[in-house]
Amino acid sequence: MQFAYDDQNIFAKILRGDIPNSTVFENDHALAFKDIAPQAPVHVLVIPKGAYVSLDDFAANASAAEQAGFFAAVAAVCEISGVEEGFRAVANARTHGVQEVPHFHMHIVGGKQLGRMLPA
Numbered sequence: 001m002q003f004a005y006d007d008q009n010i011f012a013k014i015l016r017g018d019i020p021n022s023t024v025f026e027n028d029h030a031l032a033f034k035d036i037a038p039q040a041p042v043h044v045l046v047i048p049k050g051a052y053v054s055l056d057d058f059a060a061n062a063s064a065a066e067q068a069g070f071f072a073a074v075a076a077v078c079e080i081s082g083v084e085e086g087f088r089a090v091a092n093a094r095t096h097g098v099q100e101v102p103h104f105h106m107h108i109v110g111g112k113q114l115g116r117m118l119p120a
């Protein structure tokens with residue numbers, strides 16, 4: 001599996017500070033910010049600061065510290081965002097997964113009753 005990373009993707013630009021974002025949480029290894037087109041009252045994107053294309057790239061190649069930092073950010077976002085009644089975590093990958101931005105990101109979506117995970 002090849003994981004060529006395009007450093008011109010929009011999240012790379014956010015990480016470089018080239019374009020603004022609405023930051024929810026940040027640590028040494030991850031940044032969490034509000035999705036620009038929210039699908040629910042809570043819609044936060046958690047991204048690693050490292051150059052990983054997708055979940056499988058991150059899982060296979062990120063260091064233990066990067067992975068721990070990423071999931072610490074996920075935990076913080078869930079704590080901060082008021083999703084005690086539940087949420088959905090989604091990571092789209094490549095073409096079949098309809099991934100638009102080729103920098104690994106996890107959507108944290110909640111704040112209302114969600115529908116079934118996948119349409120019939």
Ligand code: 5GP
Binds near residue numbers: 010035038100102
């Ligand atoms: P994907 O389809 O790749 O899983 O999701 C990409 C997400 O990034 C979409 O939900 C989209 O609304 C969001 N997005 C795209 N461009 C920007 C941006 O410039 N800023 C923010 N905050 N979100 C963005």
